[in-house]
Amino acid sequence: MVAQRDARPPRRNGAQPAQRRRGRAHRDPNTPDADNAPTAEMPAVEDAAAGVGEVAKAKSIPEAAVARLAVYLRVLSGMADQGATTVSSEELSTAAGVNSAKLRKDLSYLGSYGTRGVGYDVAVLVNHIERTLGLTRQHKVAVVGIGNLGHALANYGGFPGRGFPVEALFDVDPDLIGVPVGGLPVSHLDDIPKVCAERQISIGVIATPPTAAQSVCDRLVAGGVQCILNFAPVVLQVPEHVEVRKVDLAVELQILSFHVARRADIAAAAGAANGESPNGARPAGGSDSRLDRVADGMVVRSER
Incomplete structure (x- = not known):
């Protein structure tokens, strides 16, 4: 068992914390530069990304860069919603609150170098970052502790659209068991391992008092949960393969x-x-x- 490591993401201009484990960017050496290819060709690039040759060429991305990639994705998604098709490194760096040299370095981990005089294709860059952050598939979420914070998380409509549907809720309050919150009935804490395994929950959110957090964590791990977002002000003991992000307001x-x-x-x-x-x-x-x-x-x- 190992203790969780505190997350220290960059906090410049309000950037939010991102995943703590280092990700890997994959690029097939036989695939043309996707930044210069039309968006319609991206499925072929994604297929190539799954190949053994690209896995062998995988490059580790620094943890701080992973945090910034999440910020770039948020900014780029907003630009795409406003109809933008291309963006320069200077425009994107200003909107994300980082210097342009650091931004270009971060994007180079993805194999994205842009086009001189044109910049980056917004749709292609969004696709690159989503694939790198593992957002091309959904990650089912369970929220444990349906107090004020838990209620807010369960009712937040922004999670499903970003690939994080809340699929299970848990509490010990008998007045809450079976009551729908955000459209989902609340289950008892004792059912965490069974429900998480059945619904293939991959991310658990702990919003309980600190005294219950470790017990909840153990149940989540028993249910096959691989990542935990902990709002309780305690250090959790978890197996080596489990990732923990701590949010202490x-x-x-x-x-x-x-x-x-x-x-x-x-x-x-x-x-x-x-x-x-x-x-x-x-x-x-x-x-x-x-x-x-x-x-x-x-x-x-x-x-x-």
């Missing part, structure tokens, strides 16, 4: 608190160096000195 708020406090300290130090009082008032006759402008620049840069 209190920790995220504390990190944001650190950044707020740091900016306030920088502003206070800059004000003191310029002769301002602690409340930020400028002495009579004070001017907008070069020091003020430098301090203002420090604060702005710290936000990026």
